[in-house]
Amino acid sequence: MCVVYQFVGRLTELFNQGDGKWNECGRTEQLQNTLNPEWATQIRIQYFFEEKQTMRFEIYDIDSTSTDLSAHDFLGRVECDLAEIVSNRPFRKSLRFAWLTLVNEKKREKKGNKYKNSGTLEFDGVQLLKHYSFLDFIAGGTQLDFAVAVDFTASNGAVHKPTSLHYINPTQPNQYEIAIRAVIDICQHYNNSKLFDAFGFGAILPPDTCVSPVELKRTDSVVGLLGLLEAYRFALNRVKLYGPTNFAPVIREIAKKASGLPSNGSRYQVLLIITDGAISDMAATKAAIIAASSLPLSIIIVGVGDDEFENMHELDSDDRALSHAGHIAQRDIVQFVPLREILPDDCTGAESERVMGLLAREVLAEIPKQLTSYMKKKNITPRPPDDPFPKDAEAGRESILLKV
Structure with missing residues (x-):
């Protein structure tokens, strides 16, 4: 048993x-x-x-x-x-169709008990427009690809000082590590390869003097959560914190990758951006998000530190579609959460575990809806669970029946 x-x-x-x-x-x-x-x-x-x-x-x-x-x-x-x-998981769903009786209320009142009907309506052809769930696509083999972009601007503070948001404390994770661990600890299970892209922005990579998206990895891939954390710490000792806080370059970089994903729904891209302040290129960022809204892509933004992040809420357009310069996003692909609303002032190492769970719940809540909205817009249906996408394919709240 x-x-x-x-x-x-x-x-x-x-x-x-x-x-x-x-x-x-x-x-x-x-x-x-x-x-x-x-x-x-x-x-x-x-x-x-x-x-x-x-x-x-x-x-x-x-x-x-x-x-x-x-x-x-x-x-x-x-x-x-x-x-x-x-x-x-195995699951089955069945449908039942029936005849529909046509009733004319006026004739029924006039004829009384003699009235039977005014004819019958039979469906001899049915097109089922099914609303597939997130779990339907996961069961069909859809893989989630993940990329992480970390803010390396000077406003974070010198990394060797305890007041820095990037300070490495041997007894507890910093806010960037909390955000990475909270999201990837859950999301890594939805990617069979466990290979992730790691980027930084706002930094200068010596001996260069230009600022652009910096790949944190030393090899062609970062493997799993531990690989991402290792790449992050490696980059801290390698880059010079600078500025500005430009989101558009890294969004365009990941959007380029998402545009090359298979069109059959086997893969969906998620980008996690962790930042400590206001965006410097808001207009370009809006344009990049609107351009990416037609792609299999979701963007999670986690704000760390004490900034108010007033302009960040413009990007998380839950009430109405994001617009800029006459262009309108095809769908909402951004979720923003400020960590300070979850993180207590005197957070200890043990407390950080609870914070990670709360943060993951907040930032990942919209991913299922965003994925299914993309699939619906592109008329993509999930593969059946007994014939899913191959595991090596480049690739809300529900009840499941767990068969053991």
């Missing part, structure tokens, strides 16, 4: 229990006399893309009909994030 649990609360790294508990979600049926059980029980799990959902699966050798697990032999357990397994 397999017993399924979900952790509720804050979980520290490496699955050590933090402030929370394991809730039992369900148990499979008991199978007798088999060393390779295949359970048919389906367990319903509430799925949140923007949250880290940790699952535990415990296997027992059943010796009696007792529901007390201590009465059975414990064989082992495995723990993982729900995001790691959702792409393989």
Whole structure:
């Protein structure tokens, strides 16, 4: 028998229990006399893309009909994030069509009980315009590509000073590291290759004197969360903080990559920008975002430090489409969150874990809607779960049935 649990609360790294508990979600049926059980029980799990959902699966050798697990032999357990397994979930949906009776109210009143109908309407051809969910596309093999762009302008403060937003504290992450870890810790499970692009802006790379997007990586790829953090720290010791805070160059760079992605919906690009202040090239940034709004791309902006970020809210156009110089964005692709609204003044190393969970929930909440809006606009339907895109393809809130 397999017993399924979900952790509720804050979980520290490496699955050590933090402030929370394991809730039992369900148990499979008991199978007798088999060393390779295949359970048919389906367990319903509430799925949140923007949250880290940790699952535990415990296997027992059943010796009696007792529901007390201590009465059975414990064989082992495995723990993982729900995001790691959702792409393989099985599901079926059925549709039922019927005849529709046409009723004329005036004739029915006139004829009374003698009235039957005014004819029948039969659908001999049906075109189903289905609203596919984010999970439908993930189950069909859609991969999320990620890029991170870090603000290396001088307004962050000298990196060796404890007051700097880039200061590396051995006991707790800085605000840039909190933002990177919060987003990538969840998002890395939606990319099989775990290869990410890492950029910086507003810096000078000695011996050059020009300012442009700087690739943080030393090799052709950055692997996973640890690779991104390593590239970030490597860059801190290599670049000279300068300015200005220009978003447009890095947005155009990532938009160029997104424009080259397959048109079948197998891949979708997400750009995370972390910045400490106001944008210096607002007009160019608006133009770049509007131009990119037709591409498979979402942009997450996290503001660090104490800046008010007044002009940043112009880009996060939830109420109306972003416009500039007579051009209008095809869809909303930007989500902005200031970290100071979540981060307490006296944040400790342990507290930063909770902050990461809250930040991830805020910044990732719109990604499912943005992805599905792009797919709908391009008339792209997801591949069926039993025939997904190959894993090596260059490539809201829902319930899922978890089959173990």
